[in-house]
């Protein structure tokens with residue numbers, strides 16, 4: 001953060017040092033005037049009174065009476081439940097100690113009481129102590145605490161002084177030692193910041209593109225990638241707007257989030273894959289919520305009333321475990337670690353088996369929960385939280401996922417020479433195919449599913465919700481749609497539900513014709529699952545268009561929904577122009593284009609996969625990698641730098657005649673490959689790869 005005011009230039013760099021649990025505000029103040037200046041510089045942080053922020057908002061009769069602050073040399077110390085552990089322990093509570101400290105300068109005054117800091121008839125715009133240059137040295141005992149520290153700075157013309165505020169929660173001695181470690185504040189902050197930057201670059205450098213699109217480069221190289229790591233780490237549980245009170249990982253969200261970092265850090269990804277496999281119930285389903293301190297083996301499940309009461313998740317979802325298939329496959333394909341399929345992993349509620357058997361069990365779960373037409377039942381929800389299709393209703397989205405899962409399992413079964421299972425797949429997969437083809441294709445679209453009474457959802461004839469996005473994209477992704485169906489279905493999407501800000505999840509929105517399980521009716525038209533531009537499916541439609549070879553369309557969808565393309569539409573979009581949100585209001589809203597619920601969204605991973613696998617065409621499989629870009633025809637050339645299984649690929653794509661997809665030739669280190677595929681055995685440590693598209 002930079003500011004220039006009245007001959008003073010100030011800079012603050014906020015960061016959390018790599019692998020640490022405290023925050024640093026590195027301040028530099030420079031006198032840009034030509035006279036000597038005397039300043040008081042104050043730092044302020046508002047502490048919560050309780051660690052549980054919901055309690056801090058609603059249980060004031062408790063939280064206002066559990067803290068007090070102290071001042072110690074260069075620190076405000078905030079104690080919570082200070083008496084606990086001195087003698088007795090109550091309710092398993094621990095006393096907590098937070099700090100707001102100053103390093104690299106002397107404290108001239110302090111304040112630990114919020115009301116005293118702000119001052120009567122003052123506000124955050126003019127806190128009384130900041131105005132007077134003396135924070136008053138008051139501390140709180142009950143009510144609201146804070147951390148405020150001031151320092152006096154004398155600056156000759158052109159002189160700069162540097163110091164740091166430090167915020168954290170640490171035991172007393174550790175906190176004191178930590179602040180002391182910042183004595184040489186310039187060197188320490190510089191080293192920490194460089195370490196942080198270097199670590200991010202190390203992660204992000206595993207995949208970098210240089211295309212003619214600045215928006216694409218910035219998202220894929222930096223911002224989308226960064227958001228993928230954020231969702232990978234936090235799932236949906238670190239934000240006030242998104243499940244801030246959730247104490248665990250949603251199954252489907254987390255398994256999908258993993259996909260976004262596989263091309264960057266496959267070994268980081270596999271740790272979480274193991275964890276999520278261990279949260280698979282031994283009937284094949286995923287646990288709807290995997291609590292952060294989950295221990296596999298004797299977890300409850302949605303079949304146990306106690307577990308349901310504890311988590312608030314009453315039933316299995318149709319899709320949770322089916323997300324394992326693409327995620328496991330992408331990991332094995334990226335890393336080449338085929339042994340993973342034989343790794344033994346426990347189940348959530350007892351027993352253990354290999355990854356391969358885990359996946360077979362996921363197939364069993366769907367087979368044991370078939371609906372009216374022998375397709376997977378919709379159960380409590382599919383990807384769409386607002387669709388309650390029940391035990392007999394059916395979801396085509398899940399059916400496509402199921403079909404795709406069988407394709408993946410077929411590849412693993414073939415590798416393992418599991419002829420018995422291959423024979424099983426040969427029997428059940430064509431039946432599923434026939435049902436989807438015969439019952440779910442309607443002229444120019446796939447329907448969304450069936451209600452419990454057999455009524456079609458998403459028929460062309462329906463007055464509302466006659467076109468749904470996900471069945472069209474997943475018909476293509478799953479490999480089930482014929483070429484003709486793919487062309488028609490994708491065109492229908494563009495014609496009927498596309499908008500300048502992305503594709504609506506369905507349309508028209510439900511207003512008067514919703515069915516009982518259509519919970520999206522609760523939302524205004526054009527909002528969230530009710531005809532909103534749900535962001536996550538934008539990645540799937542980008543991927544589907546790319547797989548169909550429609551590079552111009554894939555890129556059109558990328559640009560419509562890309563944060564980086566919204567720099568000059570900030571007043572419409574409202575969200576940061578570098579971060580995806582959960583949804584954008586659709587054309588039926590008076591605020592079409594306004595986006596919501598930033599940062600923690602599965603969009604990060606789906607759009608990343610759509611762009612890396614789809615537009616860039618990086619399609620690894622067990623034995624190597626296919627290079628099959630699907631790009632806008634005006635990209636005449638672009639390059640990719642990619643690490644792959646410990647080797648490095650410098651890929652140049654040449655497209656002088658403006659193709660959208662396809663290839664003329666592929667060479668690796670000057671050697672012509674068969675088709676557009678590079679077997680792993682052809683790779684040296686460093687590889688020059690040239691793909692000619694046209």
Ligand code: IFM
Nearest residue numbers: 252253383384385386529
């Ligand atoms: O798929 C869900 C996700 O699990 C939570 N947010 C909404 C999505 C669509 O309903």
